[in-house]
Amino acid sequence: MAFGISKGMVLPLMILNFCLYFIAACLAGSILNRNLDANQGITNNFPIGNVVTPIFIPVVLIACMAGLASVLAGLHHVRIWRTESLAAAAATAVIAWTLTLLAMGLACKQIHTRYGRSKRMVHTTPYPYRSSPVSFNRLIK
Numbered sequence: 001m002a003f004g005i006s007k008g009m010v011l012p013l014m015i016l017n018f019c020l021y022f023i024a025a026c027l028a029g030s031i032l033n034r035n036l037d038a039n040q041g042i043t044n045n046f047p048i049g050n051v052v053t054p055i056f057i058p059v060v061l062i063a064c065m066a067g068l069a070s071v072l073a074g075l076h077h078v079r080i081w082r083t084e085s086l087a088a089a090a091a092t093a094v095i096a097w098t099l100t101l102l103a104m105g106l107a108c109k110q111i112h113t114r115y116g117r118s119k120r121m122v123h124t125t126p127y128p129y130r131s132s133p134v135s136f137n138r139l140i141k
Helices: 007-039 053-080 083-113 119-124 127-139
Strands: none
Touching: 007 053, 053 083
């Protein structure tokens, strides 16, 4: 709206953003479920991932839920397309973007440590990288 971006350009980005956040939330939820089932009170055992995994996975889940909420706020804004709804959509997009950047920083640490990453973890780690530019593009609408 501020830069003259039309509804037709915003909607595909929001659909892409929704798909990326949903896939990342599903993978992170699956890893968290598997870790919780395997640990059962053991504190030093990481069945999936490495030392960063117990911090990385909940942050990814929180970032994905905030991202999905920002997509819903963005859909509401696209439906109404007024300045009043833009404020709520932009605020949730900023929160989701900062949480996604936090998850991206933890993903960098996850990649840097390299030890004990399974196939699910290898596929979950790049989603914050992919979601960050798409979320930033939605911020400048």
